[in-house]
Amino acid sequence: MYPAFDGGQLRLLKEDDIKAVHEASVQLLGEVGVKVKSKAAREVFRSNGAEVDTATEIVKIPRDLLEKAISDAPSRVILYGREEKNDLHLEKARTYLGTGGTVLYALDLETGQKRRTNTQDLRDIGKMVDALENVSFYVINTYPQNVPDEAADINRFYWAITSTSKHVMGGMYTMKGLKDAIRLAEEIAGGPEKLRERPFVSFITLMVSPLVMDGLYTEFIMEIARKGLPLAIPSEPLAGATAPVTLAGTIALNNAESLAGITLAQLVNPGTPVLYGSTSSIMDLKKGYYVAGAIESAMINAALAQMAQYYQLPMYGTGGMSDSKINDSQAGYESALTAMTVALSGCNYIHDAVGLLEMCQVFSYEKMVIDDEIIGNIFRVMRGIEVNPDTLAVDRLKEIGPAGNFLVDIHTTRHFRKEFFFPKVADRRTRIDWQAAGSPDTAKRAHQMVREILAGHKPTPVDAALRARLRRQFPEIQGEES
């Protein structure tokens, strides 16, 4: 199991608030209903007792159906790695953070300029995920623009899985792409059964706010549920635009939408490992577009983590993004504040937490390293303060006494590595030493670390013969094997 810490220290909702949100969501699903654009899905709802209006495509989900689905969904979902040490056990308030997207652009490592993403990015980012210790999973976060659109899915999953042995999760663009990705994963696992035993890939579907289940994405939910593979069902209401401007209203709506998706998945295949989810944020009301680094996004996700814990469902959430265009202080503080808020609420699987700039549109390698360090700081807070006679150290003070020091003491050497977080990006040198090193700013220091990882890190490979076979089977995969 990958090392993880418990959140849950931050509680934005009171007990009564949680019940009120639940009741509001029950009311939304039972009285307003959801517009379900997939006929097959409407049939599933109808045959299980939901009220379906064929003309309007509105499905009203009654309380008992909803609550049964919540109890059928597992409280603990394991997202496996290609290697067991990378398994993620999602339950209660245990918190993991990692990548997310999906973006079309990256800041080029050579020039620093914004450029289109390609299959090499899929591989390089996978390697970075593999190397960075606070990044627990690889949500495929770039769209390769050097391959035809119909080859995007297979390239994304192939290069992600072969570049890291950590868990890989991704969204899909076509049904063929989803089926290919599953077939690919089955081949690597050694067959469909083996994949179901240890699914090292999982999938992201989505709900459309307010209260819509899209045709294609809803069919993705059903296909993945039938295969018994893990899936995240987030929704992305934007407060003030596709959701009420009040955070409570957005939270109730997001809750209802994600639960509607979970209900469908459980009706198709009870016990399907699903992640309740949110990618919610706000609309910037000065300019009229989505923003990613808003603190309210983190508050919505934090509150929804409490809802997920109330339902005992693992949660896929969002935190750690910035709307800045470069790695400046806005990039740092927005990412740190949002990631910390969501992590301390105990959201289990926080994606988008590393590498994203500019309203979730641009990936930065340097930011990925900086965010890894932000997460390290957050984990230190989550680990908390250990209080016992040894850590209170009264006996050490008895021995060392007034005016002594603790620099030369076994108590210090025994504890300092776990008591202190040791940053790698942050500069704590004196000005003299810093100037002697060429006065590098944060981005420049991070850049150096990216170079070292890309040049030196070697993820556990997928067997070469197997890769050769997959390349024959899926000729649309592009790029030389390394």
Added chain:
Amino acid sequence: MSSLEELSNAVIGGDQDAVVELTRQAIVEKVDLNSIISRGLLPGMTVVGRRFKNGDMFIPEVLMAARAMNAGLELVKPLLVDGEVPVKGTVVIGTVEGDLHDIGKNLVGMMIESNGYRVIDLGIDLEPQRFVAAVREYKPQVVGMSALLTTTMLAMKETIEVLKEEGLRDSVKVIVGGAPVSQEFADEIGADGYAPDAASATELVRRLIG
């Protein structure tokens, strides 16, 4: 692993009990006393210095290693012909008059000591005459002055003046340090060197004494 290698490793690990035990054992087994020092105790400390420089070891570990090494040296010392372990040089340090801060100064002292120098720590709030007396008594190669307050920094200048008046300035190298101190300030008051932290202070001493 030879027993001297084991001794080195015990120093690296800062394990004072093991260093004492292994040193005692080596003495009983009549291992050449100079070898115990030069092939057992000192090489351990050399490794520690290297690891510290690379960022693999931290100050408390370096100091624990130094303490362990010194515990070993204490056992060998009385058996040597002249009863003294050769040191690389002597450094007198202290916090200047009006200033009571000492953790930084103590740390500098410990780090210099851990590199094989004799360190005489005079303490805090030292009027210039105390430094003068110490230079006469211990004949150090280096005098290190510390100050944390901008208001007490000037006492460094005064101390250097007094050393001059007493005709001692040319017999020692004077180095200064402390949060408000800078290279410019050191140059201005006629000091021989400045270091921004304990590790660089040790480097500075090495450079000045050779």
